[in-house]
Amino acid sequence: MTLLLISVLLALTWAAITGTFSLGNLLLGFVIGGMSLWVIRLQVGQSQLLQKIPKIISLAALFIYELVLSAFKVLLLVLSPGMHKRLQPAIIAFPLQAKSDAEITLLANLITLTPGTLSVDVSPDRTMLYVHALEMPDKKKMIKDIANGFEAKIIEVFQP
Incomplete structure (x- = not known):
C-alpha cells in the first residue's frame, strides 16, 4: 500500500x-x-523509505533555500559596479565525513548545482572534496556551512 x-x-x-x-x-x-x-527496492526497504521521507524533504528544502540564496548573491555580485574588485575566487579542500559513493556524489552534485560554487574533484583516498567558489571571504565558514548543511542532511538520509 x-x-x-x-x-x-x-x-x-x-x-x-x-x-x-x-x-x-x-x-x-x-x-x-x-x-x-x-x-531501488533492495537498497531501500519499504519501512525505511517511509522513515526517510521527512529527511529527504528536509534535504530538498535546504537545497531549494541554498539555490535561491546563492542565485541572489551571484546576481548582486554580477550587477554590482566594480565586480572584479569584489570577486574572491578560491578552491578549498573540504574534509568529507560522507563515506559512500552515493553520499559523496550527491554532495558534489548539490554543491555544483548551487550558483557560485563548483565541485572540482575528490581526493584519491576520498577524504577531501575540492570546491571552487566565486566569492569566498571566509574559508572556515564555508567549510562549516557545507558540513552542517548539505553533508549533515545527506548523511541523515543515507544512514540505515
Whole structure:
C-alpha cells in the first residue's frame, strides 16, 4: 500500500515538474515512479523509505533555500559596479565525513548545482572534496556551512 502511495506522489511530482497534469502524463509519471521504486527496492526497504521521507524533504528544502540564496548573491555580485574588485575566487579542500559513493556524489552534485560554487574533484583516498567558489571571504565558514548543511542532511538520509 505504501509503495502505491509513493508511486502516486512520484506521479504528481512528475506532473508538477513537467507542468502538465493530463491523464497521460500522470500515468507516465506513475509508471516511471513505479519502475524507479522497483529498481531501488533492495537498497531501500519499504519501512525505511517511509522513515526517510521527512529527511529527504528536509534535504530538498535546504537545497531549494541554498539555490535561491546563492542565485541572489551571484546576481548582486554580477550587477554590482566594480565586480572584479569584489570577486574572491578560491578552491578549498573540504574534509568529507560522507563515506559512500552515493553520499559523496550527491554532495558534489548539490554543491555544483548551487550558483557560485563548483565541485572540482575528490581526493584519491576520498577524504577531501575540492570546491571552487566565486566569492569566498571566509574559508572556515564555508567549510562549516557545507558540513552542517548539505553533508549533515545527506548523511541523515543515507544512514540505515
